[in-house]
Amino acid sequence: MTAGPEPGKAHGARPVPASRRGGWAAVVPVALGSFVLVLSELLPVGALTAIGRDLSVSTGSTGLLVVAPGLAAAVAAPVLTVASGRLDRRWVLWALAGLTALADLLCAVAPNLPVMLAGRVLLGVALGGFWAVGAAVAPRLVAPGSAHRATALVMGGISVGTVASLPLAALAGGSTGWRTAFWAAGAMALVALAAQLRLLPPLPAGPVPAGRALAAALTGRAARTGLAATALVFLGHFAAYTYVAPYLERHAEYGSDAVAWTLLAYGIAGVGGTFLAGHTLGRSVPATVAGAAGALAASTALLPLCAGSPVAVTALTLLWGAAFGAVPLSLQTTLTRAVPTAPESGAAVFVTTVQLSLASGSLLGGLVADRRGVLACLVVGAVLSGLSVAVTAYAAGRRGGRATRGQQEQQTGV
Missing domain, CATH: 1.20.1250.20 (MFS general substrate transporter like domains)
Structure with missing residues (x-):
């Protein structure tokens, strides 16, 4: 969970012609992607007790569900910054949205802590990739005068995801069960992926x-x-x-x-x-x-x-x-x-x-x-x-x- 680059300073990115920008309709699914990532990252915090009880592990051990994505994201951010340098940013965002959905759905069905940790590692890769690579996409989708507002919308996903994650997990843990929260997050990640597949224009990358x-x-x-x-x-x-x-x-x-x-x-x-x-x-x-x-x-x-x-x-x-x-x-x-x-x-x-x-x-x-x-x-x-x-x-x-x-x-x- 972090903020992206300063608006209008996507270093090395090739400018997208006005006729090929996706416009605000393309910014919204990117913002939805940022929302789902932060929501998914923080879900275990609001249901820590319920998850530990269901998986028969201690509170401290359950805290590894927050540790795992953090470590994975720390490695993924610099690695993906370099490794994805020549890829169209559409493909990067699609892959990260799909990985987010897979991670959440794996957590939703996890029978034990190791399986759930595997899902959280996948989420961490998606997190590191998005904040290092995908967060700079928004200014390229709209006219230069709207770059700040587009970036603010994507960054707003952080705040909304933070607001929604803990109460969603806490309410689910106390009623339908904490797994419901992960099913919901996985479904939202799939919605974000479908919208990005439909609405994102080509976003050629700059030099590595x-x-x-x-x-x-x-x-x-x-x-x-x-x-x-x-x-x-x-x-x-x-x-x-x-x-x-x-x-x-x-x-x-x-x-x-x-x-x-x-x-x-x-x-x-x-x-x-x-x-x-x-x-x-x-x-x-x-x-x-x-x-x-x-x-x-x-x-x-x-x-x-x-x-x-x-x-x-x-x-x-x-x-x-x-x-x-x-x-x-x-x-x-x-x-x-x-x-x-x-x-x-x-x-x-x-x-x-x-x-x-x-x-x-x-x-x-x-x-x-x-x-x-x-x-x-x-x-x-x-x-x-x-x-x-x-x-x-x-x-x-x-x-x-x-x-x-x-x-x-x-x-x-x-």
Whole structure:
């Protein structure tokens, strides 16, 4: 789960003549594809307890269902960025939509954890491929003046998928069974594939990105700092977030319906956080990053202390959702500014960092949950998110210091 390249900067892509653009009718199935991918990625979070009970595995082991796609996506993003360089982007999107459907349907019928993990690995490949390759397609489908709106529609699939995934899984887990949620996701992936087959125009690719371009995204100090902040906040978030449903059930003592509605509110708050970040980033990127990570750290740190108060738990969950809604866009903007000459390479490295951190955070949370309990996961998440604030503040301080010294040198003529 991450944002795509900056609109209008699909590096190396050949322009599509106006007569062959698919228009808004072609943007919609691409947006549906992004929605289904994020929905599928997060489904296990909302039904973690039910899945573990049905497959007879511990909560920590069930958390591997979040770890597996993250690791697969981390590998797939840079590999597919290079390997699919000469392929028509239609074919890439078709393959990724088909792979998403296969992954969800495999999870829906999985008799045990290993089979389900196999489905989640397939989903991870689709995730890495889409965010590294497919997310840049939208601006090519419409007139240049509409590129930002087309990209916003595709990126909107992230927010809507986040909003829908947890309550869908929680409601299904409490009524028809968690497998229903995966059947529904698989069906939606097939709908997205059918629409893409029908509506996408030819989208010829540009030259294959060189491996050294990917490495170049890691050389600058600003890029490394941004990636460090990204790793820490995603580690912390997913160490805690993967186990939010068990926390609400066991410690806040919410029923299944209350869990579903709380997670729905969390997702809606996340959409609000995304739009808020879009406004505040124009004023200060470091402050937006630090503010989002700080609010995330504060909410996860306070939740263990407020488990007995439904009002406080709900309010802190909403703050958490809004804070994390601002995180991907803020950090993506940080990295885009750090490597402006190689946006696709920067995006691939960002996706890899996010997915590795997502997987590692979920794995760390699982180990902590099995040994110290779910409340300890929240504490770990708070500490790691707090470290992200420290990294961001330190980097901003260094930049401010260099700017001040530069001004002084200009004034003194040194």
